[in-house]
Each structure stands twice: as C-alpha cells, then as structure tokens.
Amino acid sequence: QPLVFSGVQPTGNLHLGNYLGAIRKFVALQETNNCIYCVVDLHSLTAQLVHDDLEGQTRSITAAFLASGIDPKKHIVFNQARVLQHAELAWIFNCVARIGWMNRMTQFKDKAGKDRENASLGLLAYPSLMAADILVYRATHVPVGDDQKQHLELTRDIAQKFNNDFSDRIAELGLGVEMMMGEEKVNGFFPITEPIIGGPAARIMSLRDGSKKMSKSDPSDLSRINLTDDADTISKKIKKAKTDPEALPSETDGLASRPEAENLVGIYAGLAEISKQDVLNEFGGQQFSVFKPALADLAVEKLAPIAGEMRRLIADPAYIDSVLRDGGDRARMLAEGTMKSVRQIIGLLDN
Numbered sequence: 142q143p144l145v146f147s148g149v150q151p152t153g154n155l156h157l158g159n160y161l162g163a164i165r166k167f168v169a170l171q172e173t174n175n176c177i178y179c180v181v182d183l184h185s186l187t188a189q190l191v192h193d194d195l196e197g198q199t200r201s202i203t204a205a206f207l208a209s210g211i212d213p214k215k216h217i218v219f220n221q222a223r224v225l226q227h228a229e230l231a232w233i234f235n236c237v238a239r240i241g242w243m244n245r246m247t248q249f250k251d252k253a254g255k256d257r258e259n260a261s262l263g264l265l266a267y268p269s270l271m272a273a274d275i276l277v278y279r280a281t282h283v284p285v286g287d288d289q290k291q292h293l294e295l296t297r298d299i300a301q302k303f304n305n306d307f308s309d310r311i312a313e314l315g316l317g318v319e320m321m322m323g324e325e326k327v328n329g330f331f332p333i334t335e336p337i338i339g340g341p342a343a344r345i346m347s348l349r350d351g352s353k354k355m356s357k358s359d360p361s362d363l364s365r366i367n368l369t370d371d372a373d374t375i376s377k378k379i380k381k382a383k384t385d386p387e388a389l390p391s392e393t394d395g396l397a398s399r400p401e402a403e404n405l406v407g408i409y410a411g412l413a414e415i416s417k418q419d420v421l422n423e424f425g426g427q428q429f430s431v432f433k434p435a436l437a438d439l440a441v442e443k444l445a446p447i448a449g450e451m452r453r454l455i456a457d458p459a460y461i462d463s464v465l466r467d468g469g470d471r472a473r474m475l476a477e478g479t480m481k482s483v484r485q486i487i488g489l490l491d492n
C-alpha cells in the first residue's frame with residue numbers, strides 16, 4: 142500500500158521552485174494515494190533558532206498547501222512539532238546513522254560554511270529528523286525537488302541499517318514485511334523509500350544566476366518569484382531575469398550551455414504542464430522579448446489565484462490552526478503505532 146509523505150520548512154517566502162518542484166506534485170499525488178504533508182517547524186530551528194514569526198510562517202505554508210489544492214479532509218496536513226514521535230524516532234536514528242554519513246551531506250557543507258565547529262548540532266543531524274518524518278509513517282514515496290535527493294538516499298541507508306541491525310528481533314516479533322531491495326527480496330520493518338523527483342521543474346534556478354538554485358535565502362528578491370507576489374511584481378521579475386542575447390533554440394539540445402534560457406523554458410514547461418520540447422516547438426526561433434511576456438502571463442495566470450486564496454486563508458488563522466490540530470491528531474495515531482513497534486524491536490519498555 143503506497144503512502145506519500147513530504148515536508149516543507151516554514152522559513153522565508155515560498156517560491157516558484159517550492160511550488161513547481163514540490164507542492165504541485167503533492168497536489169497531483171493526492172488523487173491516487175494516501176498523503177501526509179507536513180510543515181517541518183522543528184527543521185527550521187536547525188539554521189535559525191530565533192524566528193521573527195514562526196507561528197505566522199507555519200500558517201502561511203499551510204495556507205499555501207490548501208490554496209494549491211491539497212485536501213486536508215482526505216489527506217493529512219499538520220506541523221511537525223505536534224507529533225512528538227518525529228523527535229523520538231529522530232533520536233533513535235541519531236544512534237543508527239554515522240557521523241560520517243552526516244558530514245558528507247552537501248546541504249550541511251553549504252549551510253555550515255567554513256565555520257563548521259559553530260554550526261548547530263541540529264544542522265548536522267537534520268537528515269536524521271527528515272528520515273524520521275518519513276519513516277515514522279513507514280511512507281513509501283516522497284515527492285521533492287532535486288536538492289533533497291541526497292537526504293532521501295540517506296533515509297534509505299538509515300532504514301536499511303535499522304532493518305539489518307535489528308533483523309533478528311524484527312523476525313522474532315513478526316514485525317517484518319516483505320519488500321524488494323533492488324532484485325533481492327528482504328524482510329524489514331522500515332520500507333526503502335522511493336523519491337519522486339523529476340520533470341522539467343525538479344530544479345528551478347535563480348532568475349539572476351542560472352548556476353544557483355532559486356532559494357528562500359537568496360538576499361536578492363529579484364532572484365525568485367514568491368507565491369505571494371502580485372501580477373506586476375511577477376512580470377517585473379521575469380522581465381529583469383538574466384538571459385543571453387540569442388533566440389530560443391528549436392531543440393532542447395540547444396539549451397545545454399544556456400542555463401538561464403533553460404531555466405525559463407523549464408519554468409514555462411512546469412507551469413503549463415508540458416515538456417521543454419513542447420515549449421520550444423512553440424517558441425523556438427523567438428527572441429526573449431516575445432517569450433518573456435508570454436511566460437509572465439502564464440505565471441500570473443497560474444499563481445494569482447493561489448496568492449489570492451492564500452491571503453484569504455491567512456486572514457483566518459483559527460481555521461488554519463484547526464486544520465493543523467486535526468491533521469496532527471490523525472498523524473499522531475499513525476506515528477504512535479509505528480513507535481510502539483519500534484520500542485518493542487529495540488527493547489525500550491513503554492508498558
């Protein structure tokens with residue numbers, strides 16, 4: 142039985158990369174799967190402990206989920222801190238994972254910078270909490286943008302090591318399920334999660350620099366399109382987006398050494414839900430002076446309704462909190478079911 146889990150941090154503005162790389166996929170997956178979508182407030186403490194308005198940010202991400210079309214009645218929407226089992230399993234995974242695994246994470250290296258001794262311990266252990274988010278529900282599929290790929294590989298490593306380390310106990314207690322590990326059939330407690338990454342928008346780049354990903358933390362607001370930007374701002378940012386002087390090519394091969402052009406074509410493809418080649422079939426041979434206004438119109442058409450709905454929802458924090466409370470209650474039931482078994486497997490008395 143597939144189960145989808147994903148999370149978004151409540152830091153900074155949600156941008157087009159978050160939307161196309163992740164949230165839009167969340168919406169599509171809910172049609173045919175059971176899904177759990179989480180605002181990962183505990184994760185947001187790893188880089189910045191003291192926030193201006195963490196409650197407001199958490200509600201705003203929740204509003205973005207709902208405004209994009211996630212149905213909180215059919216699926217589960219909640220914030221991580223409500224379900225203590227995430228932190229409990231993360232502790233256990235801290236003891237499963239090795240420091241070397243964490244040290245190799247490129248996101249840790251980027252965020253910690255040169256002064257690693259001064260990075261928070263939480264930043265180093267970040268992927269362990271992420272693995273716990275997923276595995277506390279024994280989720281099988283995780284839609285994310287390309288930048289989370291390495292963390293999901295680590296999640297698989299943690300699941301596999303837990304399954305191996307405790308294989309005798311898992312078998313003795315009859316808690317294993319049969320699963321495929323590549324070609325091999327194995328019996329384990331935690332599933333080996335599949336990432337869902339891909340499509341033309343798995344990695345949206347900065348509008349100012351085609352070699353950097355679009356990011357909440359980029360100091361230049363012109364580098365990203367925020368989900369809450371109004372129509373004029375969206376148009377202005379696309380107009381100012383960095384490009385080269387050439388016309389668009391008619392084949393995707395022609396985008397290979399043109400990162401800014403490739404990014405804008407990818408954004409168009411993502412928004413229109415077509416392939417990059419389809420975009421080039423329409424715009425190949427055209428100048429950016431033609432393509433950019435078309436892209437701006439499309440972006441406004443797709444994003445303005447979401448921004449409007451987000452504003453409406455944010456004006457009613459009591460409703461948002463009720464969604465998170467209800468989702469939290471349902472998530473906790475599932476998570477506690479897993480943790481009962483985990484405690485039993487390890488030998489942690491909780492009776």
Ligand code: TYM
Pocket residue numbers: 146147148149150151158159160161162163164181184270271272274275283284285286287288289292342343344345346354355356
């Ligand atoms: P976060 O909050 O940084 O980003 C949320 C989602 O947006 C995707 N994303 C992008 N996709 C395409 N292009 C971009 N420029 C871009 N920037 C961000 C991210 O890949 C992500 O899917 N560690 C996660 C949060 C997390 C999580 C989890 C995810 C915590 N626990 C469990 C999945 C499962 C993060 O920081 O995402």
